[in-house]
Amino acid sequence: xxxxxxxxxxxxxxxxxxxxxxxxxxxxxxxxxxxxxxxxxxxxxxxxxxxxxxxxxxxxxxxxxxxxxxxxxxxxxxxxxxxxxxxxxxxxxxxxxxxxxxxxxxxxxxxxxxxxxxxxxxxxxxxxxxxxxxxxxxxxxxxxxxxx
Amino acid sequence: xxxxxxxxxxxxxxxxxxxxxxxxxxxxxxxxxxxxxxxxxxxxxxxxxxxxxxxxxxxxxxxxxxxxxxxxxxxxxxxxxxxxxxxxxxxxxxxxxxxxxxxxxxxxxxxxxxxxxxxxxxxxxxxxxxxxxxxxxxxxxxxxxxxx
DNA sequence: CCTGTATATTTGTCTATACAATTGTTGAGG
DNA sequence: CCTCAACAATTGTATAGACAAATATACAGG
Numbered sequence: 001x002x003x004x005x006x007x008x009x010x011x012x013x014x015x016x017x018x019x020x021x022x023x024x025x026x027x028x029x030x031x032x033x034x035x036x037x038x039x040x041x042x043x044x045x046x047x048x049x050x051x052x053x054x055x056x057x058x059x060x061x062x063x064x065x066x067x068x069x070x071x072x073x074x075x076x077x078x079x080x081x082x083x084x085x086x087x088x089x090x091x092x093x094x095x096x097x098x099x100x101x102x103x104x105x106x107x108x109x110x111x112x113x114x115x116x117x118x119x120x121x122x123x124x125x126x127x128x129x130x131x132x133x134x135x136x137x138x139x140x141x142x143x144x145x146x147x148x
Numbered sequence: 149x150x151x152x153x154x155x156x157x158x159x160x161x162x163x164x165x166x167x168x169x170x171x172x173x174x175x176x177x178x179x180x181x182x183x184x185x186x187x188x189x190x191x192x193x194x195x196x197x198x199x200x201x202x203x204x205x206x207x208x209x210x211x212x213x214x215x216x217x218x219x220x221x222x223x224x225x226x227x228x229x230x231x232x233x234x235x236x237x238x239x240x241x242x243x244x245x246x247x248x249x250x251x252x253x254x255x256x257x258x259x260x261x262x263x264x265x266x267x268x269x270x271x272x273x274x275x276x277x278x279x280x281x282x283x284x285x286x287x288x289x290x291x292x293x294x295x296x
Numbered sequence: 297c298c299t300g301t302a303t304a305t306t307t308g309t310c311t312a313t314a315c316a317a318t319t320g321t322t323g324a325g326g
Numbered sequence: 327c328c329t330c331a332a333c334a335a336t337t338g339t340a341t342a343g344a345c346a347a348a349t350a351t352a353c354a355g356g
Contacts, residue, residue: 001294008218009204016274019286020178022293027175028220029296030168044312056157064335070156072176077313079336101321101334126164132295138163141292145170146149147280148177192342212305225343227306249304249351 001025030129037125041118046071047085048122050078051115054091054107061104063096090114149173178277185273189266194219195233196270198226199263202239202255209252211244238262 003013003022013021031045038048053070054062064082068075082105085091090111096102107115130138151170152158161169179193186196201218202210212230216223230253233239238259244250255263278286 001296003290011204015283015286015290016278019278019281019289019293020182020274022290023175023178025220026293026296027171030171034168046312056159065333072173074314075335076315076337080312099322099334103335126168129296130164130167133167133292135163137292137295138167140288141167142151142163142170144281144285144289144292145167145174147285148149148174148277194342213303222344223305224307224345228342247304247352251305 001029033125033129034122037121038118041114041121042088043085043118046073046077046081048115048118050081050085051090051107051111051118054105055112055115057106059106061092061094061106063102063104065102067105085111088114149177181273181277182270185269186266189262189269190236191233191266194221194225194229196263196266198229198233199238199255199259199266202253203260203263205254207254209242209254211250211252213250215253233259236262 001022003018003025004010006025007021034045038045041048043051049071050067053067064075064078067082068078071078082091082093086093090108092106092108094104096104133141149170151161151166151173154173155169182193186193191199197219198215201215212223212226215230216226219226230239230241234241238256240254240256242252244252281289
């Protein structure tokens with residue numbers, strides 16, 4: 001990936017700006033690959049993440065606030081996001097008996113089965129995205145990302 | 149930034165997955181900082197980029213296809229994106245006389261003035277995002293990003 | 297010229313996201 | 327009990343983005 005070529009400039013870009021631009025270009029590429037991988041399953045990255053969080057609960061349901069906390073983005077969407085998973089039959093939802101303000105969400109067997117199929121596609125996407133990086137370079141990246 | 153803490157897991161995440169998750173977390177943080185910086189100017193990151201591309205033309209107008217090519221995202225929005233900049237008085241638009249299919253977009257003096265104000269905010273955002281990284285580390289990052 | 301094809305932009309529509317306001321529920325303090 | 331503040335989720339609305347279809351123009355070949 002050549003930054004200057006992609007954004008078609010012949011000027012020297014200051015290192016900090018270049019780093020940010022570079023990051024954003026990599027981001028576009030990563031999102032594209034992941035999106036393509038999940039597309040055929042009809043779920044968005046966010047929906048996929050919610051399913052993974054629910055699976056991680058090992059049967060224990062999660063309420064919307066918990067989901068929201070673990071997702072990277074904002075609450076307002078969580079209700080509607082779960083609605084979509086509900087329509088697809090991947091999750092179950094019920095009012096928490098001990099606190100009727102809360103909603104308990106859990107993954108269905110169908111959701112788990114679908115998720116297992118998606119896991120493979122996701123792994124392929126990750127492999128593809130990172131195909132040119134060695135183990136050592138991955139470790140370096142993780143080290144550097146910690147500084148953000 | 150501690151990945152495991154943020155996504156609240158105690159399981160060991162495979163290195164490749166961890167790298168992608170880590171990347172996405174950094175992305176959210178970067179976008180947030182940049183968005184906050186630009187918010188008070190009432191422009192989106194995309195609009196800001198278009199203004200910068202136009203400034204880079206040094207008076208020479210750019211048509212929509214050119215803009216689209218240099219932006220990272222898709223065409224369909226370019227018309228509407230430019231509409232918004234037009235409303236704000238930051239760009240000028242006219243039909244190309246030599247090829248009436250094309251539209252020439254150029255930045256106005258007002259657009260340049262506003263952009264100069266935004267440059268400062270953007271630089272501050274970049275500094276803040278990268279405050280914990282040394283020159284050497286920035287170079288390492290750029291080196292590693294080239295492998296994507 | 298006329299026709300078909302390629303090019304450049306615009307428009308329509310659907311989905312996603314952000315933010316604010318609203319609804320329903322709980323629990324503490326008077 | 328009753329009221330009020332805090333909490334949990336939902337809904338409304340405005341804006342952004344993806345994708346496809348439509349419009350307008352150019353130009354090559356008969």
